[in-house]
Structure formats: C-alpha cells, structure tokens
Amino acid sequence: MPMSFDASNLRLRMFATLFFLLPCILVPAACSSGRGLVGELPAGTETAASPIEQNNSLDLLYVTNRAPAASANDELSYTSFRGHSLSFGSVTLARERLRFHDGPAVQPDASLHISRTTKLGEFPKSPYPIELTRQGPRRVPATVDAHIRAAAGLQGEVTRRLAMAKRKEVVIFVHGYNNSFDDAAKATGKICNTLSAEFVCVSLSWPAGGSGGAFYGYNIDRESGEFAVSDLKKAIRIISGTDGVKRLHLIAHSRGADVLISALQQLGMEAYATRSSPTERYKISNVVLFAPDIDLDVATTKLFGFVSDPDAPFGAKATPYGLLPPIGSLHLTVYSSPNDKALALSSGLFGSVVRLGRLTSASISSKEAGSNALWRNSQLSGIADFIEYRGSAGFAGHSYFLSDSAVQKDLRALLRDRLKAGDPGRQLVEIKRPFWRVLSRNSRLSH
Template identity: 70%
Template sequence: MNNYSKNSPKTRLINFALLVFMLPFLVLSPSCSNSQYRTGKHPIAGKASVSHAKQGKPLGILYVTNRAPSASVDGKLSYSSFRSHSMSYGSVTLARKGSSLDVLHITKRGEFPQSPYSIELTGQGPRRVPAIVDAHLRAASALQGEVNDRLAKAKRKEVVVFIHGYNNSFDDAAKATGKICNTLSVEFVCVSLSWPAGGAGGAFYGYNIDRESGEFAVLDLKKAIRTLSAANRVKRLHLIAHSRGADVLLSALYQLGMEGYITRTSLGERYKINNVVLFAPDVDLDVATTKLFGFVSDPDVPFGTRASPYGLLPPVGSLHLTVYSSPNDKALALSSALFGSVVRLGRLTSTSIGSKAASSNALWSNSQISGVADFIEYVGNAGFSGHSYFLSDPAVQKDLDALLRGRLKAGDPGRLLVETKRPFWKFVGRTHQAIRD
C-alpha cells in the first residue's frame, strides 16, 4: 500500500505541518490581508475608465459592519476585530496616498438594535418589544436613505457590495471596496460589508476565530442585503465576495433564497440581485453546492402556502453567478489540507472534476442546464500565495468591469475569455482574442 496515499494519516500529518509552517507567510503576504490597493485605468470596449483617486478627489463609500467600535491612535472612530451584537452603518472617505488608498474618515450614521431582539409576553403570547421594532425600522429607513441619496447623484442606480475575506481589518475591507469602485469608474454606489475578521489569534488559531466570526455574521449580512435591496432607488444589486467572505455570502444567500422560494419569488426578483461574483472562494465544493441549490433538493419546502414538488422553479431572471478560481492558489491549497476538502471552490477547474463526477455534481450539471453560472479559471502570477489576483491583476479587474459596467456575457467581445468546457472559461491573451474574434 502506498504510504503517501491522499488520505493516509502520514499525508495528513505532513499537510498539517506544512500548513502550520506556511500559514504565517500567507498571512503576511498580500493574499487576504491587502495593505496596498493600486489604482488605475481599466478600459472597456475601447473607453477608458476615470478614477477619482487618480484625479486626487476623495472617494466616498458606505459601510455596514457588525465589528465592535474602537478608537484609533489619533482618537478617531475605527472598528476592531471583535464582534458587536449591533450592526452599524455609515460612510468612509478614502484618499490616494502614493500608489495606494488610505482611510481618511469614518463617520457613523446609525445602528440597529442589539441582537437578539428583546421579546415580551402579552395575553396572546410572546412578541418582539415594539420599541425595539421601531428602532429597527428607523435604522433600516435611515440606511436606505443614505443609499438613495448617493444613488440620486450616481450615474447608475445600482449598488455594489463587497464582502472581504480572512484576516482583513475594517480599513483593509474599505480600501478593497474603494479599489473595486475605482475599477468600475465610480459609477455605482459602493458598500463595504465588513464582518469581524483579522483577530489577534495568530496565523493558525486566527483562521478558526475568523471562520466562526463569519458564521456569526451571516444573519447580519442577510439583514443588510435585504435592507439595501429595499431602497426604492436601487435598480440592481451586485454582490462581490473574496475568500472566506464567499462562504459568509453563500450562507446568507441560501437563507434569502429560501425566503424567496417560500414567497414564490427568486433572489433576483425579490432582492434585485443581478450579479454574485466570488473571487478565490474559500469554501468546499460540496458545501457550496448545498448552499447554492439547497431548495432544489428539498421539494417538501412550501412554495407559497404548500409544497409544489413537481412544479416549475421560480425564474432566476437576470441573476448570474461568476466564480473566479485558480489552481495556483496556495492559500486555498493549505485551507483544503486543513479541512480535508477534496476541492475548494476557489481552485475548481474543468479538469479537476472527472467525467464521472461531472455527470453527478449538481454545481456542474445545474449550472449547465440553467446557464446561471460561469466559472473562470485564472492562471497567472498574483504574488506569493496567488490569492489576491482580483486586486492585483489588471486583466481580472478589466473582466469585472466588463461584467458589471459593460454587462457583457462570458464569450462576448470585450471579455478576454475562451471557453474550455461550458460553463468553464479561461483568460486568454490579446493575440488569442484577436484570432477568436
């Protein structure tokens, strides 16, 4: 018997030792914790984007967070890696400093009541305390007002929400959101949805702490998405997540999807969600499949007032999922070793699913049938860990711009992609693009 078989105890021990040795380097590298976000122009369809940061103008974004507040060294408001039981919201002002974006000001606009909401007993039974409900409604209305005010001045009546990954501080998340906003020519209202990652547990234990903090954040993330989508000026909502943030987002979307199914609608119809974009998602393939297609595998769930197991599923409308993955992602390779995952979604390629598995894997087959998803393989050099290419590689930034701002589909001219096996695509050079066009 081969002593180095994939699941042998010896192999697991070696993988664990490598993880403990390598994880500090991955944490200190620009993988999940990104210290610099370079700004620039990303042309689409022959037109150059205009960067506010390049023009020297401050860039304003909104934030929603369930991090506990803290004071920075100069006494200004900041947010820590500790969890808060109330969800706060406000604005962040970003400015260019050299080749990076810096946080200038954080302004809190309001907060939701502490969770869990208090209940009281009445003659008819328990209910939520009316004063708490009033506070919730005021907070939701005020947050929607902030969004509507910005949409009134924005070129597009669309909101882009970014959910960060492991080991990111509040400022990291805000700067990454600003980078994405610049990539999209600041035509959208951008929101940083920041959960309490980046604790002081060290490289190894810190990952587990962040993992549980991500689970803690799911309900608030769901509440935030629902609230943002209900702003009356929002026409489309685009959700972008990186690394562990993808798992947090998928958990929230699973619950929102069940809400939609029970009310005979879909995520696109009920919550105006147009695009879900996952960069280097740090989630097991089987877990991702369960969360994406959970309601499909549960025909006993009520569809309206009763179950409809043989009925048509709600139309997805314009909702589309785009997953960017890389077989060279070392951070996800170590994550896979830690959790014993066969395939992390962020390392998925057309060749990583064998012909036998392809016919039975729901993520593959359902995506083929519905046309709701594209999987884009990135093979490039994105630093030591190969995990932050969505911020560092102009080709990936341009493709995101083409997807959201240009509304181009995979395979359309203007997106440098070539189909490998539907729904899988790869980035190609300009020479290949010219030949294909």
C-alpha cells in the same frame, strides 16, 4: 483504520506547512483584500523624500457588525471583535499620487488610505429581545421602532448616494479572512475604481482578523463569519428594498464567499417561501466570487439544496411538480485558480475533494467531482460561469482579483458593460461551457 506510515508523514508535513506558511500565505497575500495590494509600490522604490499630493477622494458606504473602538485621537475605528449591533456610515478614502526624486512619473494606480470614518446610524443589539405577553411572545415594540428608524436611515443614505451615481445600482463587497476594517474599505475602493466609480459602492465588513495566530485565527474568523451571516442578510435585504435601486451586485473574496453564500441561501429560502426569486424580491443581478474558500459540495448544497427540495413550501404548501420561479437576470460568476496555494492548504485542512476557488474544467470532469450538481445545474440553467485564472498572482496565487489587470477588466466588462462570457470585450477563451479561461499576461506566460 490506522494511518499508514506514509499517510501519517504526509499529514504531519501538511500541518507543519500550515503552521509555518499560513502567516505569509493567508495573512498578507492570500485572504487580505487590501493589505499591500491597493496602490502597492514597486519593490525597491525609495519614498522617504517623496512629496505626497492629495488628489480627489472616494467616499464609500460601509455596513459592519464589528465592535467599534476609539483611537488615541478619538477618531472612530472598528476592531476584529464581534459587535452585537449593525452599524453603517461613510468611509472616505483619500487618493495619494507619489512623485519620486529620480523622475517625474506619477504612480498610475494611486494609493488609497482611510482619511475619515463617520458613523451615521446603528441598529439595536441582536438578536432582538422577545417579551411574553398575555397573547403570547412578541418582539419588543421599542426595539422594533429602533430597527425601523435605523433601516430608514440606511435606505436614506443609499438613496442620497443613488442620486449622485451614474448608475442606479449598488455593488456590495464582502472581504475574506484576516482583513481589518481598513483592508475591506481599501479593497472596496479598488473595485469601485475598477468600475469607474459609476455605482454606489458598499463595504460590508464582518469581524475578521481575530487574534490567535494564523492557525487559530483562521478558526476564529471562520466562526465570526458564521456569526455575521444574519446581519449580512439583513443588510442586503434593507439595501435592496431601497426605492430607486435597479440592481444589486454582490462580490465576495475567499472566506467572505462562504459568508455571502450562507446569507444568499437564507434569502433564497425567504423568496421561495413567498413564491418569488432572489432577483425579483431582492434585485440581485450578479454574484461574483473570487477565489472562494468553501468546499464544492457545501457550496452546491447551499446554492441548490433548498430550491431542489420537492417538500419545500412554495407559498402555503409545497408544489413538487411545479415550475420554479424564473431566474431572471441572476448570474453567478466564479473565479478560480489551480495555482491558489492558500486554498490548497485550506482544502487539506478541511479534507475537501475540491475547494470552489480551485475548481477547473479538469477537476469537475474527474471521478471525484464529475457528478457534482453545481456543474450540472449551472450547465442546464445557464446561470453560472466558471472562469479559470492560470497566472501567478503573488506568492500564494490568491490575490489576483486585485492585482491582475485582466481580471479587473473582465469584472468591469461583466458589471459595467453587462457583457456575457463569449461576448466581444470579455477577454475569455472558452474551454467547455460553462468553463472559461481569462486571458492575462501572467497566464499567457505560464503556458
């Protein structure tokens, strides 16, 4: 059916907006988990004559399938290109406190920068090769041996860090679109500081930041995210299997939410087929999605599609009328904002009725989304909370998970203090369960 003149004009205006605004909406402010957000200085601050005092540093574990590159001084760095082997190591973030000539004040949120990146191990190139024997095809034994050594090395590093951590729990952060390796590490450091550095913190970095400009670069990153799912699943499986890990908490932002949900879908299928659950098999306790850039229907299908299928094998055979495995401590928390301009553009680009990162109690009760299974299943099982952010975090309203202190405090209350929505200590106002609104200074000013 041909487009009407008005609809055609609307579509043209939308793509014109995408073309001109994506560089400033999706690159520095929207899906950039670190750029300009960690330790950002107030506008107009003069820093030319400011002495820098090196304070203590923060050491994180990184896991990445980015291609490596050596810098001019031979220091290790990682690119936006896809690597075909999963690497892991240590990334050290130095904290800097800045003093200014016009006063003795020290920045309350110290800036973080990458001071050193050290690779500790690497898995074989994937997909792993298969060889044909007289008995049939099998994995190449030498490759399997190399995988086992790498997995033991990664688990050994997690064990070492657990011994020094106050909590025997691991927090993994998955970044969004157009983030560099350094961006991801800085954002992970910010989250780790928010949690008082009590957990083992892991930056799980996939090859985002591809060239091609804002528009084509988004599509490149989208496919790179799909490419990364298998390695992300592998990393979660190995880390969760480390002796001494009590709980695993998974956090993702924007495009990274789609990558994480896809990996969780596959891990959930693995667990269900072995008559287990993600909590029991992989120790997954919290899944936190900030401004998730994924279609609501797609997210619902990935989260609930397999387990709701009566023909899905539960062990040796399907059990259509049997009880599902117990959920345990698994809990999903989704932070969304109707003011998120980046996701509004993404919704228009992909034709979404609702982007999960813009989901609100009002939109879920509309005719378009009111019958959605994500809301029904979450309400019935109590496994999810949807937290609305009504503030204005920057130009695009997409970076509030790093820039708004109320959101950071709520994350700390959720993971560190283990408080539920509605408990004292969570700055939330109930809308209609499972929907809540986070109380922040920005949101109060906007009402």
